[in-house]
Amino acid sequence: MEDIRLKIDELRQKALAGTMTIEDCKEAVELCRLHRGKAAVRPPGSEATKRPPKGPSKGAPRNHTDRPSTENLLKGL
Amino acid sequence: MNEIEFPLVWDSTRLAALRACKRQFELGHLMSLKVKGTSVHLHAGAAFAHGLEVTRRAFYAQGATPADSVAQGIHALITSYGDFDHGTSAKSCERMVGALEYYFSEYPLESDPARIITLGGKPAIEFSFAIPLPITHPSTGEPLLYCGRFDAVVDYAGGVYAMDEKTTSSLGASWARQWDMRGQFAGYAWALKEHGVEAAGTIVAGVSILKTKYEQQRVVVPQPEWKIAEWYEDMLSDIQEAKAIYSSGARWKKNWSESCNSYGSCSYKQLCVVRDPAPWLETYYERNEWNPLKIIEAL
Numbered sequence: 556m557e558d559i560r561l562k563i564d565e566l567r568q569k570a571l572a573g574t575m576t577i578e579d580c581k582e583a584v585e586l587c588r589l590h591r592g593k594a595a596v597r598p599p600g601s602e603a604t605k606r607p608p609k610g611p612s613k614g615a616p617r618n619h620t621d622r623p624s625t626e627n628l629l630k631g632l
Numbered sequence: 633m634n635e636i637e638f639p640l641v642w643d644s645t646r647l648a649a650l651r652a653c654k655r656q657f658e659l660g661h662l663m664s665l666k667v668k669g670t671s672v673h674l675h676a677g678a679a680f681a682h683g684l685e686v687t688r689r690a691f692y693a694q695g696a697t698p699a700d701s702v703a704q705g706i707h708a709l710i711t712s713y714g715d716f717d718h719g720t721s722a723k724s725c726e727r728m729v730g731a732l733e734y735y736f737s738e739y740p741l742e743s744d745p746a747r748i749i750t751l752g753g754k755p756a757i758e759f760s761f762a763i764p765l766p767i768t769h770p771s772t773g774e775p776l777l778y779c780g781r782f783d784a785v786v787d788y789a790g791g792v793y794a795m796d797e798k799t800t801s802s803l804g805a806s807w808a809r810q811w812d813m814r815g816q817f818a819g820y821a822w823a824l825k826e827h828g829v830e831a832a833g834t835i836v837a838g839v840s841i842l843k844t845k846y847e848q849q850r851v852v853v854p855q856p857e858w859k860i861a862e863w864y865e866d867m868l869s870d871i872q873e874a875k876a877i878y879s880s881g882a883r884w885k886k887n888w889s890e891s892c893n894s895y896g897s898c899s900y901k902q903l904c905v906v907r908d909p910a911p912w913l914e915t916y917y918e919r920n921e922w923n924p925l926k927i928i929e930a931l
Contacts, residue, residue, distance in 0.1 A: 556726075556844075563710065563726035570711045580706040581699065587733040592844075 559586050637664045638770050639778045641762070642863045642871060643924035644816035650874055653887035657874070659900045662884075664921040665913070667899045675716050676723035677799045680839075683732045684783060684797055685758050691741045692748050698741040699821035702896070705732055720841030722801065722843045731799065731839050734846040746786040746795060746835060746850075751827075756785035759794070761823040762925060767871055770879050776871065779924040782820050782834075791832030793852070794820035803840040803849045811836045811853050818863035821855035831855065 562583055569575035639646060650657040659665050687705030690696040696704065705903065706729055713725040739746070748755050759782055764775040784795045793815065799823060800807065811817060817834035824831040833854040840847040877884060892898050903909035 559730065560724075560726045563729055564708050567713070567715065567725055570707075572772050573717060575707060575710065577700065577703045577707055578701040580710070582701055583706055583729060584699070587730045588737065590730070591734060591737070 556590065559583075559590055572607055638662070638875065639776075640769050640772070641779055641925045642765070643779045644819055645922065646923045646924070647815060647867060647870060650870055652891040653898065654874075654877065654884040655886040655904060656898060656900055658688060658884035659903065661922055662878075664919050665900070665917045666920045666922075668917060668918050670716070672716075672718050672721040672723050672847060673799075676713070676721070676728050676841075677720065678724075679709050679712035680728050680799050680887060681733060681783065681797065682712045683728075684735075685830050687736065687741070688748060688755070688784065689731070689834060692757065698736070701741055702733065702736050705736075722797070724842055726842070727841050728799075731841045731846055735797075735839050735848060737846050746784075746788040746793070748789050749792065751785060751829070754807065757917070758783065759785050759824075761827065763823060763826050765868065765871070767868060767875065770875050777925070778819070778823075778867070779820055784826070785824065785829065785831075786835065788835060788852075791834045792824070792829060793833055794824060794831055795835045795837060796820070797837045799839050799841055801840065801842065803838050803847050807838055808849060808851045811851055813851070815863055817853055818855055818860055819867075822860045822864055825860065 566575050566579055566583060569579060646661050649660050681767060683705040685705075686708035687701045690701035690704040691698060709729060709732055713728060716725075719722045743930070748757060750756065751759070751886045760780070762779040764779050765778055768774065769776060782794050782796045785795050796817070811834070817836070820834055821831045833852060836851045836853060838849045838851070840849075886892075886904055892901055892904070898904075902912055906912065906931045
C-alpha cells in the first residue's frame with residue numbers, strides 16, 4: 556500500500572501544480588488493480604477471509620429496525 | 633416577525649433536520665450554523681462523487697474507453713480532494729482513488745447491469761431537479777421549491793431507477809435496511825415522475841472504504857405510487873407546520889430524545905445543554921448557508 560500512497564501523494568502535488576495528466580492517473584489505476592490482486596491471494600487466516608455479519612450485541616442500543624412492528628405487538632394481546 | 637428568513641428552497645437534508653428536531657432545524661437551517669471545520673466524510677464523499685460523475689460522462693457522453701474513463705474520473709477525484717488533511721480517517725485520497733477503481737472493477741462501465749438511460753437526448757448522469765410546491769413563502773409569497781440531485785437514472789431488470797452511490801465505513805444487513813423509509817429516495821422517485829419518468833424505485837449503491845479493504849453492496853428500494861403519495865403529503869404537512877411555527881414566532885422545540893444522540897451526538901447538543909449558548913457559538917460554530925439550489929447551479 557505504501558507504493559500507492561506515494562504515487563497518489565505525487566499526483567496530488569501534480570494536481571495542485573496543474574501538471575497531472577490522464578496517463579499519470581492510468582498508472583495509478585493499474586497500481587490499485589495490482590494491489591487488489593495481491594490482497595485477494597493472501598494466505599488463509601488473513602483478514603481477507605470474510606467474517607459473518609455481526610448480530611446486535613447484548614446491552615447495545617437497539618437499532619429501530621430490530622423493534623417488533625406495532626401490528627405484531629397488538630397480535631400478541 | 634422573525635429577522636431570520638424562512639427557507640425558500642427545501643431538500644431532503646432540510647426536511648430530515650426539521651423532522652429530527654425543530655431546534656436543530658432552527659440552528660442549522662434558519663440560522664445557518666454549522667460546526668467549524670470540514671467533515672472528512674463529506675469532503676471525501678464529494679470527491680468520490682465528482683470522480684464517479686466524470687467517469688460516467690467520459691464513457692456515456694464522450695465515448696471514451698472504459699480505461700480512459702476511469703482514469704479521467706481518478707483525475708477529477710484527486711483534483712477535488714486537493715490538499716485536504718484526512719487525519720486518521722480511512723478516507724484518505726489514495727483510499728478514495730482505490731475505491732473508485734474498485735467500484736468500476738466490480739461494475740465495469742461496459743457491462744454494469746444498471747445502464748444509464750438517456751433523458752432529453754443526454755445520458756442521465758447527475759439528475760438535478762427543483763420543483764415548485766403548492767406552499768408559498770411566508771414573506772415573499774413565492775412558491776417554495778423542493779430540490780435534489782442524484783447520481784444517475786438507470787434501466788435495471790426491466791425498470792427505471794434513480795441510482796445513488798454512497799461511501800461509507802462499513803456495510804452489512806443493517807446498512808441495507810436503513811433505506812426503505814428514507815424520504816430522500818421517495819423524493820427522487822417523485823421528482824422523476826414530475827419529469828415524466830415512471831421510476832420503479834431507487835438503487836442505493838454502497839461502497840465501504842476501510843484502511844485495508846473495500847466492499848460494495850447495492851440495494852433496490854421500491855417506491856410504489858402509494859408510498860410516493862404518502863411521502864409527498866407528509867412533506868407538505870411538515871413544511872406547512874414549519875411555516876406556521878415561523879410565522880407565529882413560537883420557540884422551535886427540542887427533540888429531547890434519540891435525535892440528540894444519533895450519529896454519536898447531535899452537532900448542536902452543546903448549545904442545548906446550557907442556559908446561554910452564546911459563548912459556545914463563536915468558539916465552535918460558523919455561518920454556512922445550506923442552499924440546495926447553489927449545489928445544483930454549481931454543476
